[in-house]
Amino acid sequence: MKTTRTATLAIFALLLTACASQAPDPEDDLGLFWVKNAAEYGAVTRQVYGTATRALPRFIDDTSWTALPGQTGAEKLPAAVILDIDETVINNVDFQISFERPFDNYKLDYWDREHTAQPVPGVVEFVKAARAAGVQIFFLTNRPCEQYEGESEACPQKQTVIEGLQEIGISTEPEFVSLADEQPDWKREKLVRRQLIGESHRVIMVIGDDLGDFIPCARKKVYAPCTEAGTRASRDAAVRKYAEYWGNGWYILPNPMHGSWSSVQ
Numbered sequence: 730m731k732t733t734r735t736a737t738l739a740i741f742a743l744l745l746t747a748c749a750s751q752a753p754d755p756e757d758d759l760g761l762f763w764v765k766n767a768a769e770y771g772a773v774t775r776q777v778y779g780t781a782t783r784a785l786p787r788f789i790d791d792t793s794w795t796a797l798p799g800q801t802g803a804e805k806l807p808a809a810v811i812l813d814i815d816e817t818v819i820n821n822v823d824f825q826i827s828f829e830r831p832f833d834n835y836k837l838d839y840w841d842r843e844h845t846a847q848p849v850p851g852v853v854e855f856v857k858a859a860r861a862a863g864v865q866i867f868f869l870t871n872r873p874c875e876q877y878e879g880e881s882e883a884c885p886q887k888q889t890v891i892e893g894l895q896e897i898g899i900s901t902e903p904e905f906v907s908l909a910d911e912q913p914d915w916k917r918e919k920l921v922r923r924q925l926i927g928e929s930h931r932v933i934m935v936i937g938d939d940l941g942d943f944i945p946c947a948r949k950k951v952y953a954p955c956t957e958a959g960t961r962a963s964r965d966a967a968v969r970k971y972a973e974y975w976g977n978g979w980y981i982l983p984n985p986m987h988g989s990w991s992s993v994q
């Protein structure tokens with residue numbers, strides 16, 4: 730691919746090239762090494778998506794079921810699944826190995842414009858099965874909308890994401906993809922967007938790689954309606970509180986490379 734390369738992105742290309750030696754050696758980073766090289770990684774992700782696929786009929790048929798705690802009156806709404814994107818649908822391990830630290834959203838967007846997206850093993854088959862069963866798929870990512878200098882488009886990252894999905898064989902329409910900051914109240918706290926989807930659909934499954942994909946207030950940074958930062962203790966307590974959902978409507982994929990877990994105290 731891809732679309733227009735801006736002057737801003739060209740500068741990032743030069744920086745990436747110039748600083749490539751600063752990228753970590755994956756053999757020095759067990760998380761990167763495991764995702765990149767371990768057959769076990771693909772076994773786990775296929776286990777997650779296989780489990781979710783086999784549960785589809787049960788959750789579709791049981792109209793009293795919802796994977797959104799607190800969702801009520803959804804019996805007659807169409808069924809939907811919420812999927813995160815990065816490390817849930819698209820496997821970014823090659824970017825994670827290559828980019829110059831620290832992370833910046835521009836670097837990921839630039840990488841995606843220049844490289845073909847890679848799927849998390851098992852996701853393409855899952856989405857195909859869910860859609861064949863009549864389930865709507867919503868993609869909910871915390872990649873933020875950021876206007877590039879010299880470009881008029883308010884959210885060029887959205888097209889990058891949709892094209893990445895297309896590259897792995899999952900086509901979708903913009904209305905089913907939401908990015909952080911796409912609307913004024915769509916912050917990195919995903920609760921607001923999950924609840925919005927819950928107004929029109931019965932959410933039968935949530936799939937992600939970060940606790941924040943499932944549980945509100947899991948992050949170090951506080952966004953409304955949260956009033957306190959997520960901590961190791963609060964995150965552990967939340968995992969226990971919602972124990973009945975894991976593997977039963979909530980399906981979490983391994984991500985030892987990055988996530989909200991890495992910054993909480």
Ligand SMILES: [Mg+2]
Nearest residue numbers: 813815816938
């Ligand atoms: Mg993710």
